[in-house]
Amino acid sequence: MKVVYHEKYKEVYSGDPAARAGRIESIYDELYGQFEFVEPVPSNEGDLRLVHTQSHIDSIKRRKLYGNALLAVGGAIKASDLAMEGEPAFGLIRPPGHHASPSSCWGFCFFNNVAISVEKLRKDGKVWRAFIVDIDLHYGDGTASVFASKPEVSYYHMPGGTREEQLEKPSNHLSGERGYEILALSAGFDRHEKDWGGILKTRDYEEIGKMIRDCAERECEGRRYAVLEGGYNHSVLGKNVKALLRGME
Numbered sequence: 374m375k376v377v378y379h380e381k382y383k384e385v386y387s388g389d390p391a392a393r394a395g396r397i398e399s400i401y402d403e404l405y406g407q408f409e410f411v412e413p414v415p416s417n418e419g420d421l422r423l424v425h426t427q428s429h430i431d432s433i434k435r436r437k438l439y440g441n442a443l444l445a446v447g448g449a450i451k452a453s454d455l456a457m458e459g460e461p462a463f464g465l466i467r468p469p470g471h472h473a474s475p476s477s478c479w480g481f482c483f484f485n486n487v488a489i490s491v492e493k494l495r496k497d498g499k500v501w502r503a504f505i506v507d508i509d510l511h512y513g514d515g516t517a518s519v520f521a522s523k524p525e526v527s528y529y530h531m532p533g534g535t536r537e538e539q540l541e542k543p544s545n546h547l548s549g550e551r552g553y554e555i556l557a558l559s560a561g562f563d564r565h566e567k568d569w570g571g572i573l574k575t576r577d578y579e580e581i582g583k584m585i586r587d588c589a590e591r592e593c594e595g596r597r598y599a600v601l602e603g604g605y606n607h608s609v610l611g612k613n614v615k616a617l618l619r620g621m622e
């Protein structure tokens with residue numbers, strides 16, 4: 374399991390909770406020394422165009438955080454490349470991406486990191502069918518809209534409900550999904566009992582990670598990667614990420 378990380382992810386690029394000071398550090402401190410870290414390079418406009426309209430790209434380009442957003446996309450691409458090489462990976466990236474649609478964005482997102490990384494693998498002929506699982510508290514409307522007319526890529530958002538339901542339903546759904554060549558995880562941690570969702574326990578993330586690993590091993594020769602989406606309580610975020618990676622590795 375490798376962690377894709379860049380010092381610039383620590384930069385506070387806006388006033389939203391995903392960009393808050395100390396958030397990336399809270400994860401870095403838990404993971405550093407436990408996993409091998411690798412550095413990504415920024416993405417480019419050509420990659421963005423795989424998913425986004427030119428007018429959306431131009432609207433973000435006018436903002437100071439454009440460089441941060443390009444580096445987040447680059448981190449997702451790096452994680453997906455590692456997964457293709459047989460190395461599970463986690464993109465410790467921000468800004469997040471799953472609320473970014475082709476021509477709009479909201480919810481602290483600008484470009485859809487996971488969607489672009491999947492589309493790049495597909496464009497390069499490395500995979501055709503992909504499965505994206507999203508465990509963030511919030512529905513990834515951006516990711517869903519990117520792939521609405523592309524049946525080769527399935528998007529599944531973990532449903533709400535009790536803690537037991539939240540763990541059981543994905544397990545059933547994931548075991549029924551077939552035929553994909555890579556499994557990508559939008560890893561949000563805001564369902565945690567001490568985060569906005571107030572439900573999941575830290576050890577549940579390890580269970581989810583194992584679920585992802587088992588499905589990838591059964592279906593796509595183990596090719597799997599995750600990228601950071603939400604998760605806002607710095608006192609538990611790092612531990613939750615580490616639990617997920619321990620399960621996924």
Ligand SMILES: [Zn+2]
Binds near residue numbers: 509
């Ligand atoms: Zn969220």
